[in-house]
Amino acid sequence: MTDRIVLCTFDSHAESILNIFNEAIINSTALYDYKERDKDSMVGWFETKQAKGYPVIGIENPAGTLIGFGSYGSFRAWPAYKYTIEHSIYVHKDFRGRGIGKILMRELINKAAENDFHAMIGGIDATNIGSIRLHEKFGFRHVGTLPQVGFKFGRWLDLAFYQLILNTPALPNEDGE
Numbered sequence: 001m002t003d004r005i006v007l008c009t010f011d012s013h014a015e016s017i018l019n020i021f022n023e024a025i026i027n028s029t030a031l032y033d034y035k036e037r038d039k040d041s042m043v044g045w046f047e048t049k050q051a052k053g054y055p056v057i058g059i060e061n062p063a064g065t066l067i068g069f070g071s072y073g074s075f076r077a078w079p080a081y082k083y084t085i086e087h088s089i090y091v092h093k094d095f096r097g098r099g100i101g102k103i104l105m106r107e108l109i110n111k112a113a114e115n116d117f118h119a120m121i122g123g124i125d126a127t128n129i130g131s132i133r134l135h136e137k138f139g140f141r142h143v144g145t146l147p148q149v150g151f152k153f154g155r156w157l158d159l160a161f162y163q164l165i166l167n168t169p170a171l172p173n174e175d176g177e
Contacts, residue, residue, distance in 0.1 A: 002062065003059050003061050003062070003067065004060055005057060005059055005107060006057075006058045006059070006060055006066075007055060007056065007058070008056040008057065008069055009046075010042065010046040013056070013066050014042040014043075014046065015039065015042075016058075017056075017069055017090075018039060018041075018042050020066070020069065020090045021037055021090065022036040022037060023092075023093055024090055027093075028128075029152055029153070029157055030090065030131070032150040032159075048073070049071060049073070052073070054072055054085075055072075055108075055111045056070075057069060057070050057071065057104060057107045057108060057111065059100055059103060059104065061095075066092070067094075067100060068090060068091035068092060068100040069090060069104070070088065070089035070104035070107065071087065071088060071108075072085040072086060072087035072111075073085065073086060073087075074086070075119075075121050079176070080174075083117055083119065083169065084118065084120075084121060085112060085117050085119075086122070086123060087108050087112075087120055087122060089101050089104045089105060089108070089131075096130075101130075101131075102134065102137070105134060105138050108120070109138065112168075113166050116168045116169035117169075118165065118168055118169065118172065119163055119165055119166070120140070120163065120164045120166065121161060121162070121163055122135050122140060122161070122163075123159055123161055124159070124160050124161075124162060125150075125157055125158070125159065125160070126158035126159065126160040132160065135162040135164075136162075138164065140162035140164045141162065142160060142161070143161050144160070144161050145158050145159065145160045146158065146159045146161075
């Protein structure tokens with residue numbers, strides 16, 4: 001048996017996603033949060049993803065344990081940004097370095113193209129070399145760094161932005177939101 005790609009749901013995956021988020025909050029600069037999130041925070045997180053049609057893609061190992069997930073959401077709230085999304089990928093600490101991030105990135109890119117998005121943005125702590133390399137392998141380009149916009153672990157953090165342009169949508173428009 002091998003790892004399998006799943007679409008995550010609140011009932012099946014909220015607790016595992018929360019654990020992965022909280023480990024990243026406490027031990028890394030992957031999230032610029034200070035305090036662990038509680039289970040109630042996952043209710044709104046999943047509701048927003050569902051309401052906007054944003055996928056939450058996970059990978060489960062043969063035992064059915066969620067070992068990584070990725071998703072995307074709105075980049076900015078104004079209508080002219082409707083073709084741009086900001087994505088994120090998180091891998092459980094015990095499964096990093098095994099290609100899980102690559103699988104999730106490929107799936108997110110495919111979903112973004114299927115859903116007619118044009119630009120994918122990754123906001124990455126500038127010291128996160130692993131994430132930067134992953135993005136570069138998929139053709140993301142460094143488009144800018146905001147110096148010292150975060151403060152965590154007693155130091156200032158620089159936020160680097162990486163962008164991938166997709167060949168979608170075929171017919172962009174200015175209708176709706």
